Amino acid sequence: MGTLRDLQFALQLKIEELRQRDTLIDELELELDTKDELIRRLQEELDRYRASVVLPGPSVANAACSAQGDKDLGRANRKLIMSESVTSDLTSFPPKMCDKSQECQEVIQAAFLKSDLLKNLDEDEARAVAAVMYLAIVHHGCRVIQEGSGGSQAYVLEEGRLDVTKDGHKLLTIKPGEVFGEVALLYDCPQVYSVTAQLECKLWVIDRRCYHTLMMQRSQERLTRRSQLIGSVPSLLSLPNDVIMKMSDLMEEAHYTEGDSIIAQGASGDTFYIINKGQVEVTERKAGDEEQMLLSTLSEGQWFGEKALWGEDVRTVNVIAASDVTCLHINRETFRDLICGSQDIQENISHTDESEVKDAASLSSSTLSDFHIISSLGSGEFGHVDLVQLKSDVKICYAMRVLKKTALLHRGLQEHALAERNILMEARCPFLVRLLKTFRDAEFLYMLTEACLHxxxxxxxxxxxxxxxxxxxxxxxxxxxxxxxxxxxxxxxxxxxxxxxxxxxxxxxxxxxxxxxxxxxxxxxxxxxxxxxxxxxxxxxxxxxxxxxxxxxxxxxxxxxxxxxxxxxxxxxxxxxxxxxxxxxxxxxxxxxxxxxxxxxxxxxxxxxxxxxxxxxxxxxxxxxxxxxxxxxxxxxxxxxxxxxxxxxxVKEALHSSSACGDYAGGAAEMCTIWQDF
Structure with a gap:
């Protein structure tokens, strides 16, 4: 009995100790929340400060951009960015390899690790990007980047020294082993700083089109390779193509060195493996035997552990890396999530809305000159939006998007405008703003949509x-x-x-x-x-x-x-x-x-x-x-x-406006589906 009382007393002590710990955890969580809120407010203050003051840092692009001083920088950062499209035919623009020493390769790849963008490349991608960078010699006093100009190249400085300036004021110095200009690899953005050589400089350069093409090539090669590996497994041959493609994305890479155990005999397993590189040995230890028996050697393109995808699997063999090995793998839960479920994956959404198709007959025969402009709803980079109504029916309001052809052409967005038109003209969904009709004239494209005035x-x-x-x-x-x-x-x-x-x-x-x-x-x-x-x-x-x-x-x-x-x-x-x-x-x-x-x-x-x-x-x-x-x-x-x-x-005030702003000129034709006809 004394022992039982001792245990009960010890238990009470433990319970009290746990209660005190819970109280302490609650207090610490409250303190942490308070500090999180303080950090958030300080971060907002810091971001506002960075918008007008230069903060030197490891990334030249980031430091210089921080000096931009845009009064509405937050809103500007929310604008749609779209780079030029890259052809899917990779043979039409193959990246060219440029000879360089192993030392140069290492300098370039080390510089990538200092870049917020390029440090995210995997080892093969970094090696491929470094291989296509070409050499440029810049003499003392020459400009590499001109403030206000467009940019399409990123640079790694191997030798020399460069000064970064804005509005004539020096911001910082770029030293050997640093990368700059990398944001230009993503899209065409105006340069917000100048970069000038202070000594004769040796630069390694890559342009945006080459970078885009190379990344697309690597991605397609990876997907094709993975799909081929999955398609070679007999138990997966019946899977639809879209499932195989998703499985290609879902499979993760794992790296093993010689002697590493990948699967242990007798352990439960839920993972399937395909060998991407290297070799593994499959061994088994029989009951009563001390030595393991080598059953087979598996190489690149072969697989093991497939039974784990279909149910509980107690491993009956060992699988050991015979060399440096890279395997693709996927677990049972992820695989089941991928293949199970309804074949009809989309919710039954009504594709028509009576309010959206009212007076369709009157719209089908209308021309641009049949519309009366009530007021302007807003303007943007490529044109403006008018609130309009048919002269023959003033009860219904519409929105007319007016787009400048020259602006779209200048940015290479003509095909995107066409794609938007073709997609929305076919769409019948109450959760999409309905595109009702399109027009064109010598200067503008017109898109008539329902008006959402709230x-x-x-x-x-x-x-x-x-x-x-x-x-x-x-x-x-x-x-x-x-x-x-x-x-x-x-x-x-x-x-x-x-x-x-x-x-x-x-x-x-x-x-x-x-x-x-x-x-x-x-x-x-x-x-x-x-x-x-x-x-x-x-x-x-x-x-x-x-x-x-x-x-x-x-x-x-x-x-x-x-x-x-x-x-x-x-x-x-x-x-x-x-x-x-x-x-x-x-x-x-x-x-x-x-x-x-x-x-x-x-x-x-x-x-x-x-x-x-x-x-x-x-x-x-x-x-x-x-x-x-x-x-x-x-x-x-x-x-x-x-x-x-x-x-x-x-409702916006524009709806209550009774004064008309004007009419559109006559002669506009319905918008075609081929850009050349515009």
Missing amino acids: GDVYSLLREKGRLDESSAKFYTACVTQALAFLHSQNVVYRDIKPENVLVDERGYAKLVGSRSLKKVEVGKKTYTFCGSPGYMAPEVILKKGHSVSADFWSLGILLFELLTGRLPFSGAEPMRILSETMHGIDHVDFPKAISKSACVLIKKLCRHNPSERLGSLRNGAKDIQKHKWFEGFDWDGLSRGTLNPPLPPN
């Missing part, structure tokens, strides 16, 4: 600071429905952000048309650098190739911003934002304003591996709809339009 979600965020969970859930659900429809048509949106989410007269949210829209075949990828900083997925930034999975990343970022009023990845210049994005969502501190289930949803949408993101697996958008955060949400009511929106729509 503002955009970005304006709502600026007004309220952040949205409550009910409102965020409703708007996120609307965007999810739009994406489910677009993805069912093999279309990727690529520019999800609050500015592109408009509110209609019912209070429902709709995605507006964008030149970022693109059709991507099942199992294929696109490589254009496209999107808005802060919303771009890592694979878009790194030129790994992307598809509809990139939209689910952006959906997660949208949800984060709706709930907090800020982006998870921020900075005073685009390169800083892109760098933060590549670090990933797991490095972001989530504020207490976001519930646990919302945090889980955001992190699942923003998985670094595109094929692991919620929405990218076999069930598609249904996996998002069934997530715990949406528990109890009336998806059917949303699709039917019977669900009440959380916020009443607020």
